Amino acid sequence: MTPTAPSPLVWRDDGLPRSSLYGDVYFSSVDGLAETRAVFLAGCGLPERFAERRDFVVGELGFGSGLNIAALLDLWRREKPPGGRLHIFSIEAHPLSRDEAARILAHWPELGEAAQVLLDHWPGRARGFHRVDLPGFDAVLDLAVMDVVEALEAWDGLADAWFLDGFSPALNPAMWRDEVLAAVGARSAPGARAATFTVAGAVRRGLSAAGFEIAKRPGFGRKRERLEAWRPGARPVAQRPETLAIIGGGIAGAALARAARAASVEVTVIDDPDAVAASGNPAALVTPALDAGGGPRAALYAQALSRAVTLYEAQPDAVLAREVLQLAAGERDPARFATVADQDLFEPGDMRTLNADDTRARLETPTPALAMAGARVIAPAEVTAAWTGPVVRRRVAKAERDGEGWRLLDAAGEIIVRADRLALAGGAAGADLLAEAPLRPVRGQASWTRGHGAPATAFGGYAIPTREGLLFGATHDRDDTQTDVRPEDHARNLATLAKGLPALAARLAGSTFEGRAAIRATTPDRLPLADLREDGVIVLTGLGSRGFCLAPLLAEHLVARLLDVPSPLPRQLSHLLKLTRFDSPVTRSRV
Secondary structure (H helix, E strand, O other), X not given: OOOOOOOOEEEOOOOOEEEOOOOOEOOOOOOHHHHHHHHHHHHHOOXXXXXXXXXXEEEEEOOOOXXXXXXXXXXXXXXXXXXXXXXXXXXXXXXXXXXXXXXXXXXOHHHHHHHHHHHXXXXXOOOEEXXXXXXXXXXXXXXXXXXXXXXXXXXXXXXXXXEEOOOOOOOOHHHHOHHHHHHHHHOXXXXXXXXXXXXXXXXXHHHHHOOOEEEEEEOXXXXXXXXXXXXXXXXXXXXXXOEEEEEOOOHHHHHHHHHHHHOOOEEEEEEOOOOOOOOOOOOEEEOOOOOOOOOHHHHHHHHHHHHHHXXXXXXXXXXXXXXXXXXXXXXXXXXXXXXXXXXXXXXXXXXXXXXXXXXXXXXXXXXXXXXXXXXXXXXXXXXXXXXXXXXXXXOOOEEEEEOOEEEXXXXXXXXXXXXXXXXXXXXXXXXXXXXXXXXXXXXXXXXXXXXXXXXXXXXXXXXXXXXXXXXXXXXXXXXXXXXXXXXXXXXXXXXXXXXXXXXXXXXXXXXXXEEEEEEEEEOOOOOOEEEEOOOOOEEEEOOOOOHHHHHHHHHHHHHHHHHOOOOOOOHHHHHHHXXXXXXXXXXXXXX
């Protein structure tokens, strides 16, 4: 298990925090909030510039206690334009705990609800990007817990304002390197402004080289001067799509509907009444694909799991179990589990190894395991119903351009719906609308029974609780597209269960099982297709057996691409999911 990192701050005798790493204060001892308002908010021309665009983007170097962001949120809620949405991107290599931040922010009770919403949704400490909802403020925060250059290269946004707040250049020179300021310039929209407390010559030269014009302004408190910078030009205002038609009512379509509505886009979900979605079982696992290598694939699943669990926990009645045990299937698995548990991609304590005695006490099975505290079992129908809203139950035979938008037609040529933009999220059922996509159908039958229970466990197969009993399975048959429920597949599932949980399988022997078969859509590299096509069509499919883990984050990424706002997904991870990775004509096809 990855140990909790030591705190990056120490408390001075006057009750204010100082960085234990850089020896500098987090804010002015005169009045940190007044400093933030004078240096960063006023220095970036806020709130006057809020009216420039519906989606306003603020970037920050040095999240710290969240003081700058709390002050920004307080100002935004009071001064935002009608329909405005605030997108915040901040970077912090050494995150504070929620309790440490609360102690700091308590110095300014006037921040009230702005500080409280930040504390109530305080981001985690795992390495990577953290998407943080800020309800009641029409705002969202993406916090990058990583090195500053790595974070700036990973972010795909363009900021309208930058708060450059990375401790003193003399004490923390790495935050003010030319390559950092060049990356800030590259991630700045035309007309962007930047503000900082320092007027150090290296900072002025770096900002100038990055394309900013600069000026010294009167400083705050004991500082004689501060710096304001701006990029020439004005950011063009693009026409924002107002309506989205989504084909597919499973978890991919539901996640897209939730993300689009959260961004104030009107959504219509259309689902084939004869389709058997893989999202329709009475229980579903929300687990990552484990990767001991710790590379981009591992980071994708870790970030997706964290985001999915946050959103599912917003509907706590849909959560059936809050931990999943992954049993070792081979001699190498205990060492692999230990490597995964040590990865900093997960929150401290979310992954921990269990020895054979630990597992025997819980499962009657003396098998080493990985306890995934961050994993979940959920009730799929409750999640998809809550996220999709009303669904149009009709089969889309054709989708065609309708001026600047799309219209969807049934087999008789009648219009089902018109929309500005289109999303294809039908899984295997929608593969005919993506005829050139490298999707392969995989049939899976799950089995379930009433009156039995067990901890949520994965072992090649899986056994998970439902509201009334236990679900286990599932079969995995490539290129089989039939959805009839087969007695022989119940027997196969029971045999798989016997390999992982023999005592449980013995108790179930001779029982009569209910079941369901559905078709998963998979890709050659077992990663989904999540991209925006050249014709502006969203594609989210190929989720395989990890849809409930992947779909929520990938849907937010795609809606961000649709609206040309910052994505919560780092660039190197979104590149894994592009349609072009198979060199397929799918990127050029037209439905």
